[in-house]
Amino acid sequence: MAILILKRIGTMALMMLVVSLIVFLLLEIDKESVAVKVLGVFTTEEQRRLWLEANGYFEPLYLRYFSWLAGFVTGDLGESTVFRVPVSEILWPRLANTAILGVLAMLVLIPLSLLLGVFAGMREGSLQDRAISVVSIITTSVPEFASGIFLVAVFVVGLHLLPGTSTMIEGFDLTQLVLPVAVLVIYDFGYVTRMTRASMAEVMMTPYIRTAVLKGLPFRRVIVRHALRNALIAPFTVIMLQINWLLSGVIVVELLFAYKGFGTLLLEAALNGDIFVIEACTMVAVFVAVATQTIADLGYTLLNPRIRFT
Amino acid sequence: MSDTPWWKHTHPAVPELAEQLRDGKIKRRDFLRTATLLGVSATAAYTLAGRLTGETAIPRAVAQGSPKKGGNLRVSMFVKPVDDPAISEWSETGNLARQVVEPLAQVGTDFVTRPYLMESWQASEDLKTWTLKLRQGVKWSNGDDFGAEDVAFNFERWLDPATGSSNQSRFAGMTHVVTKKDAEGKDVESRVANEGAVEIVDAHTVRLHLANAELAVPESLGDYPALIVHRHFSDEGGDLSKSRVGTGPFELTDYAVGERAVMRRREGQHWTGDVYLDQITYIDTGGDKSAEIAAFASGQIDINDRTGVEQIPAMQQIPGLIVHDTPTAQTGVARFKVTEAPFDNKKLRQAFQAAIDHARILDLAYQNNGIPGEDHHVSPAHPDYAELPPLKQDIELSKKLLAEAGYPDGIEFDFVCVNSPQWEPNTCQAIVEMVRAAGFRLNLKVTPGETYWPRWDDWPYSFTSWTHRALGTQVPNLAYRSGGVWNESSYSNPEYDALLDQAGGTIDVNERIKIMAKLEKILQDDAVITQPFWRSVFVTTTEKVKGFAVQPSLEHHYNKVWLDT
Numbered sequence: 001m002a003i004l005i006l007k008r009i010g011t012m013a014l015m016m017l018v019v020s021l022i023v024f025l026l027l028e029i030d031k032e033s034v035a036v037k038v039l040g041v042f043t044t045e046e047q048r049r050l051w052l053e054a055n056g057y058f059e060p061l062y063l064r065y066f067s068w069l070a071g072f073v074t075g076d077l078g079e080s081t082v083f084r085v086p087v088s089e090i091l092w093p094r095l096a097n098t099a100i101l102g103v104l105a106m107l108v109l110i111p112l113s114l115l116l117g118v119f120a121g122m123r124e125g126s127l128q129d130r131a132i133s134v135v136s137i138i139t140t141s142v143p144e145f146a147s148g149i150f151l152v153a154v155f156v157v158g159l160h161l162l163p164g165t166s167t168m169i170e171g172f173d174l175t176q177l178v179l180p181v182a183v184l185v186i187y188d189f190g191y192v193t194r195m196t197r198a199s200m201a202e203v204m205m206t207p208y209i210r211t212a213v214l215k216g217l218p219f220r221r222v223i224v225r226h227a228l229r230n231a232l233i234a235p236f237t238v239i240m241l242q243i244n245w246l247l248s249g250v251i252v253v254e255l256l257f258a259y260k261g262f263g264t265l266l267l268e269a270a271l272n273g274d275i276f277v278i279e280a281c282t283m284v285a286v287f288v289a290v291a292t293q294t295i296a297d298l299g300y301t302l303l304n305p306r307i308r309f310t
Numbered sequence: 311m312s313d314t315p316w317w318k319h320t321h322p323a324v325p326e327l328a329e330q331l332r333d334g335k336i337k338r339r340d341f342l343r344t345a346t347l348l349g350v351s352a353t354a355a356y357t358l359a360g361r362l363t364g365e366t367a368i369p370r371a372v373a374q375g376s377p378k379k380g381g382n383l384r385v386s387m388f389v390k391p392v393d394d395p396a397i398s399e400w401s402e403t404g405n406l407a408r409q410v411v412e413p414l415a416q417v418g419t420d421f422v423t424r425p426y427l428m429e430s431w432q433a434s435e436d437l438k439t440w441t442l443k444l445r446q447g448v449k450w451s452n453g454d455d456f457g458a459e460d461v462a463f464n465f466e467r468w469l470d471p472a473t474g475s476s477n478q479s480r481f482a483g484m485t486h487v488v489t490k491k492d493a494e495g496k497d498v499e500s501r502v503a504n505e506g507a508v509e510i511v512d513a514h515t516v517r518l519h520l521a522n523a524e525l526a527v528p529e530s531l532g533d534y535p536a537l538i539v540h541r542h543f544s545d546e547g548g549d550l551s552k553s554r555v556g557t558g559p560f561e562l563t564d565y566a567v568g569e570r571a572v573m574r575r576r577e578g579q580h581w582t583g584d585v586y587l588d589q590i591t592y593i594d595t596g597g598d599k600s601a602e603i604a605a606f607a608s609g610q611i612d613i614n615d616r617t618g619v620e621q622i623p624a625m626q627q628i629p630g631l632i633v634h635d636t637p638t639a640q641t642g643v644a645r646f647k648v649t650e651a652p653f654d655n656k657k658l659r660q661a662f663q664a665a666i667d668h669a670r671i672l673d674l675a676y677q678n679n680g681i682p683g684e685d686h687h688v689s690p691a692h693p694d695y696a697e698l699p700p701l702k703q704d705i706e707l708s709k710k711l712l713a714e715a716g717y718p719d720g721i722e723f724d725f726v727c728v729n730s731p732q733w734e735p736n737t738c739q740a741i742v743e744m745v746r747a748a749g750f751r752l753n754l755k756v757t758p759g760e761t762y763w764p765r766w767d768d769w770p771y772s773f774t775s776w777t778h779r780a781l782g783t784q785v786p787n788l789a790y791r792s793g794g795v796w797n798e799s800s801y802s803n804p805e806y807d808a809l810l811d812q813a814g815g816t817i818d819v820n821e822r823i824k825i826m827a828k829l830e831k832i833l834q835d836d837a838v839i840t841q842p843f844w845r846s847v848f849v850t851t852t853e854k855v856k857g858f859a860v861q862p863s864l865e866h867h868y869n870k871v872w873l874d875t
Contacts, residue, residue: 036764046498047474083567084391090568149600157607157628164604167593169384169570258594258601260569268568271597271758 004301008294019286020072024065027275031057037273038081072283078276082268087280090265095284098254098261102246104177105184110239113189117196117235122223124201133197136190144249148183148256155179166259180257184250192238199234203227233303240296244289321348322435323817332362336819340693342422343780344819347528349432352424377857381873382589385866386602387615389571389594392562393549395537396468396475401777402615404534405866409573409590410556411539414442414461415532416867417780419636419859421691423528427456427538427557437523437815438483444514448581450540452555458510463541465518469503479788480530483520484508523815529780534865559585559869568594586857586872597730606631612855612873616864617848619676620732625850635848636860637681639689642734642775643839644725644741649800650770652721659837661711665748666741667703672843675737679848683841686830687789691844691862692782693819696827698834708748720749727754727773728762737842738773767798774798778862782826783813790833801838 028034034057035048052058056067071078077087120132139147156164156179166176203209204227212222251263258264262281269277324345331341338359345355388402395407416426425431427448432441448456468477469485478485484507489497509517518527530536538557539550546553554562559580560573571592575585593611595601603624605611617625617633625631646653646662653659668682681690688695712720727738735756742752766774779785791810792802806829813825833839849860857871 084393152604156604160608162608163610164608165595165601165610167595169591169593255596255598256601258596264596
């Protein structure tokens with residue numbers, strides 16, 4: 001197992017390295033455009049040349065890459081041209097905000113979708129199955145910006161029950177997260193529910209479940225003791241992938257509710273050409289994607305004895 | 311005691327202006343704005359205008375009951391970095407900074423420029439020497455006295471090319487061009503301050519010496535990059551977010567770019583008298599305007615920085631909100647690069663102009679919240695505006711001119727615009743649809759700002775927004791003078807340049823209007839731009855915000871704003 005974990009971490013590191021090279025080449029190969037992004041459009045050629053010289057941009061490309069990579073590894077992510085502070089000063093707090101939103105969404109999403117998926121899948125074709133499936137398809141089909149505006153219209157403008165934005169100006173306020181979490185859950189729970197339902201339905205058709213039922217075991221015990229573990233293998237992978245989705249999928253929700261998280265940071269950086277923030281955000285997003293995939297693989301191995309990675 | 315009226319002791323041009331007003335030769339508004347620029351106080355100018363015309367002289371009233379002290383005004387606005395006001399490129403940055411540091415002059419909601427950190431100014435007859443009498447008794451937040459040294463220090467910074475301040479262009483008459491060699495031996499031109507351009511007369515008097523006549527000096531002193539910082543600002547790092555010394559009524563106590571900026575009222579009496587608010591909290595609600603509407607609906611904000619025309623219907627649906635507006639000289643122009651084919655063909659440009667119905671575009675793209683443009687970039691809001699016969703859409707004439715230009719089967723070309731704010735792509739789309747009937751097939755390329763702005767003055771045909779400027783000559787100087795810094799159309803016409811020089815040095819409003827009529831006609835006939843409309847600007851507040859009126863450049867003057875809680 002230790003070898004497997006080491007191998008996985010090694011693959012992860014290699015993948016990050018490749019991605020870092022791509023990111024560097026895409027964003028920094030044209031040094032003139034870097035200078036324009038950092039110094040602004042209205043600067044003179046002379047000002048740009050001086051800046052490029054002072055920051056080592058006339059070194060060979062490979063040296064520039066290694067120097068850039070070393071900066072990343074040691075936590076020197078450069079300075080934001082929009083925020084005018086070191087990137088690390090804004091990146092980590094924003095990531096923490098998104099983590100809070102993501103954790104809250106997951107705390108609602110996982111039990112809800114697993115429960116509904118299991119309920120639907122354990123009696124395939126029943127009324128409860130059809131009802132849950134239809135609701136899941138409808139909610140997943142509605143984009144976040146539409147459900148968000150709908151919820152705002154009802155709970156903010158209509159009923160005056162909840163705050164309309166999540167700026168947290170007066171400090172952390174859980175009520176400000178109700179609507180963003182609701183939008184994320186509404187959009188995503190249908191997908192996980194349907195995956196769980198499909199997995200559960202498949203398990204319920206297997207011979208060992210039929211045997212258990214015919215042995216006269218109580219239905220509840222068949223579900224809890226025999227069906228559930230195997231039925232949860234596929235949803236586990238799906239849930240891990242949702243963490244990755246959350247990181248970029250929150251952009252719309254964060255923007256809609258003015259929540260200052262990783263998503264809005266990435267968007268602002270992209271819109272303003274904040275090159276060093278874009279680089280840092282990309283690397284963080286790739287790290288999360290690769291890490292969740294690795295955890296999913298390892299978890300899958302633990303949950304499913306039939307799969308072994310060598 | 312002399313029988314000579316007091317106003318005859320001011321600038322020599324003022325008595326003549328007053329006589330022109332009395333005889334009905336100029337409008338009251340033109341008198342007010344020109345007389346105040348020449349150093350007459352706004353109160354005196356209003357009183358004099360009232361006496362001469364018999365009109366009740368009341369500036370836009372903002373008095374609404376007895377002001378109450380206290381409260382936190384929550385403002386929705388992009389919170390951008392507040393470092394060095396002199397190099398500010400955004401009005402939002404200026405609005406944050408102006409609560410802490412203040413300008414020498416201020417353009418009011420009535421478009422009239424008044425002294426602010428000055429008691430008064432005086433212009434020489436030739437408009438080349440300006441004497442600024444500074445306000446006495448103003449204290450910096452660190453206890454220092456405000457005075458001439460501070461002002462001289464700021465001018466030196468602004469005029470130093472190393473600072474990179476746009477004020478260098480505003481006060482170009484105090485500089486001259488020098489040529490230096492760069493590292494590669496190439497000649498590089500830059501501007502440096504003239505010897506003795508800023509003179510300290512005494513502790514509270516500064517004199518500016520310009521090489522050429524300039525009427526717009528007070529207007530420039532009221533622009534947001536001209537906020538006055540403490541004389542030790544550079545020594546303390548040159549960053550207002552760290553060195554927070556100011557003369558303003560508020561101090562910056564909490565600040566996170568992209569999130570919030572909190573301003574607390576300074577202890578003690580401000581020099582403007584009572585300041586009612588305890589606190590101003592700027593909240594960045596981001597780029598999605600629906601977040602701002604939701605914040606209003608749930609009572610999380612009291613006022614916004616600006617309301618987009620597309621937001622107005624939603625704002626009007628929410629009980630307790632007021633949408634304030636003011637007409638301005640803010641606009642946008644679709645301009646041809648006249649040095650490039652096929653746009654170097656004047657007939658083609660005139661054909662395009664004939665296909666435009668300005669009033670219709672105003673209605674379609676800006677819901678009629680403004681006034682139609684006239685393709686010469688001088689606004690009826692300017693005191694030196696000359697009225698020309700209105701332009702009329704004539705599709706048949708357009709087709710005929712296009713055929714004469716060599717395109718009997720029509721022509722196809724790209725039209726580039728930025729994707730935000732929404733009124734810009736909307737306006738461009740309306741233009742595209744309108745000119746199709748005349749044979750112009752335009753491919754609208756809506757691009758993000760990051761793509762658009764690095765090439766904004768380079769696109770063959772594109773749409774650019776222009777902000778409000780107080781005098782009619784200001785934008786033409788920047789945008790249509792041969793070799794002008796912001797001459798995006800590359801238009802060059804010596805006759806036009808000569809008229810601009812003539813207008814800049816003419817104080818007599820009627821004379822200037824005559825010159826402006828020629829200027830306007832030249833640009834209109836050359837069909838360099840399509841200027842669909844002059845747009846009004848909007849700000850939304852809740853009913854509890856009192857003492858507020860929209861300033862044409864959307865500056866936040868919150869000293870006398872109060873909350874009726």
